[in-house]
Amino acid sequence: MNIAVIGTGYVGLVTGVGFAETGNAVICVDVDVSKIDRLKRNKIPIYEPGLEPMVRRNQDEGRLSFTTDVATAVEAADIVFIAVGTPQDEDGSADLRHVLDVATVVGQHMNRPKIVVTKSTVPVGTAEKVRAAVAAQTKVGFAVASNPEFLKEGAAVQDFMKPDRVVLGVDDSETEATLRELYEPFVRTGNPILFMDIPSAEFTKYAANAMLATRITLMNQFADLCERVGANVEHVRLGIGTDERIGRAFLFPGPGYGGSCFPKDVKALVSTARGAGFPLELLESVDRVNEAHKHVPFAKVKASLGGSVRGRTIALWGLAFKAQTDDMRDSSSLIFIAEALAQGATLRVHDPKAMDEARRRLGSTVSYVESPYEALEGADALVVLTEWQEYRVLDHERAKKLLKSPVVVDGRNLYDPARMRKAGFTYASIGRI
Numbered sequence: 117m118n119i120a121v122i123g124t125g126y127v128g129l130v131t132g133v134g135f136a137e138t139g140n141a142v143i144c145v146d147v148d149v150s151k152i153d154r155l156k157r158n159k160i161p162i163y164e165p166g167l168e169p170m171v172r173r174n175q176d177e178g179r180l181s182f183t184t185d186v187a188t189a190v191e192a193a194d195i196v197f198i199a200v201g202t203p204q205d206e207d208g209s210a211d212l213r214h215v216l217d218v219a220t221v222v223g224q225h226m227n228r229p230k231i232v233v234t235k236s237t238v239p240v241g242t243a244e245k246v247r248a249a250v251a252a253q254t255k256v257g258f259a260v261a262s263n264p265e266f267l268k269e270g271a272a273v274q275d276f277m278k279p280d281r282v283v284l285g286v287d288d289s290e291t292e293a294t295l296r297e298l299y300e301p302f303v304r305t306g307n308p309i310l311f312m313d314i315p316s317a318e319f320t321k322y323a324a325n326a327m328l329a330t331r332i333t334l335m336n337q338f339a340d341l342c343e344r345v346g347a348n349v350e351h352v353r354l355g356i357g358t359d360e361r362i363g364r365a366f367l368f369p370g371p372g373y374g375g376s377c378f379p380k381d382v383k384a385l386v387s388t389a390r391g392a393g394f395p396l397e398l399l400e401s402v403d404r405v406n407e408a409h410k411h412v413p414f415a416k417v418k419a420s421l422g423g424s425v426r427g428r429t430i431a432l433w434g435l436a437f438k439a440q441t442d443d444m445r446d447s448s449s450l451i452f453i454a455e456a457l458a459q460g461a462t463l464r465v466h467d468p469k470a471m472d473e474a475r476r477r478l479g480s481t482v483s484y485v486e487s488p489y490e491a492l493e494g495a496d497a498l499v500v501l502t503e504w505q506e507y508r509v510l511d512h513e514r515a516k517k518l519l520k521s522p523v524v525v526d527g528r529n530l531y532d533p534a535r536m537r538k539a540g541f542t543y544a545s546i547g548r549i
């Protein structure tokens with residue numbers, strides 16, 4: 117099949133490469149000239165394990181190309197995927213400007229019937245807006261569909277190539293048949309392709325993220341309560357995760373959820389619900405509680421340093437919102453850094469993959485170091501905010517030698533509290549005493 121993917125970010129790039137990998141002819145489009153130039157040279161603008169060799173192979177074998185020329189890409193395509201960003205608007209709703217701009221351009225280049233698929237995360241009703249924006253530009257017949265994406269950054273290739281399920285909102289049988297054929301190679305082990313009406317598909321993506329964000333937030337609140345009543349959230353996590361009805365995934369307490377999706381999608385669903393005259397009070401609390409919880413690591417380091425960080429140096433391990441990505445969008449590290457700087461601390465930061473992104477966002481407000489232990493040199497405390505593998509075993513002796521005072525705040529519960537204390541650290545984590 118001939119496919120155009122418009123928007124070559126985390127989702128668009130992985131989608132385009134995934135479809136090329138299964139034998140389709142794919143053109144990926146972006147307005148970002150430098151991103152496209154780099155991709156043409158097989159340089160991947162994001163850190164995503166496994167992506168580079170697939171881009172290279174599919175480009176070399178002629179199934180995948182990159183362009184800023186949306187007209188050519190749309191005209192060559194039978195199926196157009198819209199995968200541009202849907203950031204948070206000022207009122208919390210999803211900003212559909214990019215999606216609808218693309219729909220207009222697609223309409224302008226509708227040289228023959230096509231399927232226009234929205235892959236971006238968009239509120240219920242957006243497919244109809246896309247349909248109207250395309251139709252305003254053309255008399256050629258076309259179909260719309262909704263295909264929300266569930267990939268996880270850091271495991272995006274694996275998730276796209278072997279999805280738990282594919283959700284497709286369609287309203288005609290021909291489109292259903294075409295999209296089934298496109299996705300069948302990805303579900304050969306029997307995972308389902310779930311066809312449904314378009315509004316339900318649009319809703320499903322928000323429902324999934326809202327459910328996961330709620331689960332994390334509830335665990336974070338359990339953690340905070342555990343500290344106050346003398347329980348250990350790690351035991352509680354195992355105790356409930358082994359209940360089949362609950363399951364083990366997504367129960368780790370931490371420094372508050374971040375990333376490019378949960379915060380904005382929770383807010384967008386809250387906004388949709390308010391607009392529908394049916395406020396989702398539970399989800400509104402989740403959003404509020406999560407924002408508050410993001411301040412917990414800073415409060416802990418401040419308390420461990422005697423109530424003030426002024427003039428102190430803090431070593432920070434982990435800037436990305438989670439491990440295996442360089443994405444810092446809405447990362448709790450940003451809250452930590454802003455608060456620490458505002459209260460007079462100096463920061464020495466490290467992340468295995470997000471240093472370029474951090475330099476772009478933070479400029480010269482913090483010091484960047486090349487290795488984790490370099491961050492500890494002369495620091496008053498170590499704070500860990502991302503669960504990167506390389507942070508999981510702390511060299512106690514080395515850390516104590518480098519730190520001015522042996523204070524460790526572990527926002528990911530990587531270390532054992534008893535062992536840390538025995539080794540002489542002043543140690544705080546999330547939900548464990």
Ligand SMILES: NC(=O)c1ccc[n+]([C@@H]2O[C@H](COP(=O)([O-])OP(=O)(O)OC[C@H]3O[C@@H](n4cnc5c(N)ncnc54)[C@H](O)[C@@H]3O)[C@@H](O)[C@H]2O)c1
Nearest residue numbers: 123124125126127146147148200201202214236237265269
């Ligand atoms: N990142 C994720 O993990 C993830 C997972 C599932 C769904 N989503 C959703 O997918 C969508 C894309 O997310 P992302 O993380 O890939 O975003 P992103 O910011 O990484 O990429 C979006 C890309 O679209 C490009 N773009 C914007 N306007 C354009 C236009 N008019 N024409 C062509 N290109 C244009 C931008 O230059 C950018 O490269 C969002 O709706 C997001 O909520 C993201």
